[in-house]
Amino acid sequence: MNTTIQMTPAQPGKKPVAEVQKEDAMLLQKEMLNANYKDLASAHDQGRKVAATFVPGNLNELVMCFDFARSLPETNALQNGMRKKSGKLIMDAERDGHSEDVCTYVKSDLGMMLGGEIGPTGEKLPTPDLLLLSYTGCFTFMKWFELIRQKYNCETVMLHTPYQGDGKITQSMRDYIVKQLKETVIPTMERVSGVKFDIDRLRQYMRESAKAEDDLVKVLQSAKNRPSPIDGYFGAVYYIGPIFTAFRGLPEATQYYDVLRREIDERVRNKKGPITPDGEMLEEKYRLVVEGPPNWTSFRDFWKMFYDEGAVVVSSTYAKVGGVYDNGFRHDADHPLESLADYCLGCYTNLSFPQRIDMICKYMDEYEADGLLINSIKSCNSFSAGQLLMLREVEKRTGKPAAFIESDLVDPRYFSGANIKNRLESYFQMIKQKRAVAGVVTAH
């Protein structure tokens, strides 16, 4: 079922606002995220402690064992980006001495702090009691929390996740993470929260996580159908929201993914295309795999450049940034700490470069994509450094065309709509020509 909502109330004398179509699951997701902001805003009044942590390698099940309200600075930054607030926040941080060269998620967050911690929904966000540095696949995270600690003097605990440099998880890496959990992370959380760790509580959350993960994988893999019933990049952003943030492990998340899967199953049965903000996509002309995060400040304009041309993203690496589940990993209640270790180690940006290339080539094949598009993000070296080699390798191995565009996460100064649109149009033309040539060759 789909619902049409109006994004902004119509005002006299102003241009009518376009109606935006959303799936029910998208609406439910928005409600959940807003509820978490309310929860955060009132946490300290209710005597609850607040933990801040990152999306990749987030230990939501563990954090919930200590009754922490959960804040995710990346999500705050992207929400501020989508609400067109991040530009000012970034410039405020730069005026405060932060380099123009560094990650804009960090600067958006620091700008928000400078402005009194008013969160994306307009509510004041609490100062975290604990910064859980779930350090996975990004060195900037480490500096980010050191910067927050410098300002707020809050307790910081590091969970160092070794990088899969050799493309594999070794027992030593797993043991290292489990030991950190046992000897530093859990004791720190107990001390800060005043709540004793209960491993059975963790197991229960993990059982819920695994159910939601099953459904998420089914939803994301539904894009193997023709037409794809989902957009695996722009639409997937809504699908991954709850599971990559403060909800994984909660029955609400399980329910969300159950609703979502049913909705998508229905679309598959009816051979329907994805829902876009302008309604259902009627004709699927191009199937793409996308590497790299989206731009948030012009998210809808960016998406429109795709669906206006009949391009659907059938799979994206970004939809795996908070957990790679389609390779079979599930949170395992029977081995809770080891499973948390494997989760952190297996996050997308913690994979070696050859592993990332293999994964994209596999997606190209399994989702029958026409090509690869790389959206290279200025802020995110973890994703971006080396993507031009990735492009060459994927083209070489799959024989399919790849294209490269550049933008940023939440800095509106780095989104050049006209340039990106031009490039995309040329790219779609190229795919069309390749198809035509292939058709001629086949005909002969």
Next chain:
Amino acid sequence: MVPTLKDIMARCEALFEDLHFNAVKEWKAAVPGRKAIGFMPVYVPREIVHAAGMLPVGIFGGGDQMEVIQGDAYYQSYICRIPRSTLEMGLTGRLDCLDGMLFPSLCDVIRNLSGMWQVLFKDKYVRYIDVPHNYLDSVGGEFYIQEMQTLREDLGRIAGKPISDEALNASIAVYNENRRAVQDLYAYRAQKPWQAPTAEVYLVIRAGMVLPPEEHTPLVRAYLAAVDLEDRPKRDKARVVLTGSFCEQPPLSLIKSIEMAGCYVVDDDFGLIMRWLLDEVPADGNPLEELSKAYLHRSAQQASKFDEKKEDKGKYLLHQIKQGGAEGVIFAAASFCDPALLERPMLQDILSKQKIPYTAFKFAENTGQMAPIREQAGTFADSIKLWSDA
């Protein structure tokens, strides 16, 4: 014959400028079967490479003399320069003399470069050297020992014989000697910066990136002896610590420009690997355990290393300032260097609280325009010498 300062500096300069690594080729050719392993900044346990009978070779970018063409094709404009020039060297065959490359855990760019190297140079040994951010011996230490053990086994395989504890301890002793010499060099410069200008000290350090430690240690000692005989005028310059250049290195002309502008650099973080471990590593114990303990508890502080406590931030820099008798700090970070540029505001905050003056600029290894830097450094030196409270 005792080498003159001129001879020593001519040799160091030649080694620095030689981006075809002829010294490495000569070292390999001297004994058939010898192997060389490259490493990028900031720190790898070179003792293990050395104990395998191999030459550890510091790959510190292409500097300002090399044109980067192919390397640029792999990177967006917002990525720093060192991975581009390193790739350029690899793709143009300049690094063919290396049998492997080690990529330290430093930043996302160098981390990803390790995987790019695996894709582009399939016949070479490539390893990402992870270092712990947990500093407990029983946690981070055990992990690090296992990482080093893997490297030890890999290199033993390549060398054709396992690396024994005795060989490792012997190498630790060799590097202890080298560290002592480098520490003496830095102490000498801090004491008499007019005698040992940083442009020279830097070249002596860079020579150690391509020479075996057995040759580099006497070179450092020879420099110290030779430079002390010089009669160089002492000027009234501002004593500064230069920080933020731990990975991509500034061009030599930039270092000279800072000195010409009225600063004595009394400490820096160039070639930090030479001084990463702060004191002697016991050479008679379990070698990997001792290397691990030295890393965890007695190593330098730098932006890519996690500071466990807020109070730890800036301690090393403050120590450098105190030890070097510095009057100010120059933050010189490579453009787009995430660790250095994210660290900088925290360090500046600490310096402000301590009322220590600082200035900051960015560079690239091929920066050519020195006038703005000379002006900025000169103004900074003037502000210290003419208008400070001291």
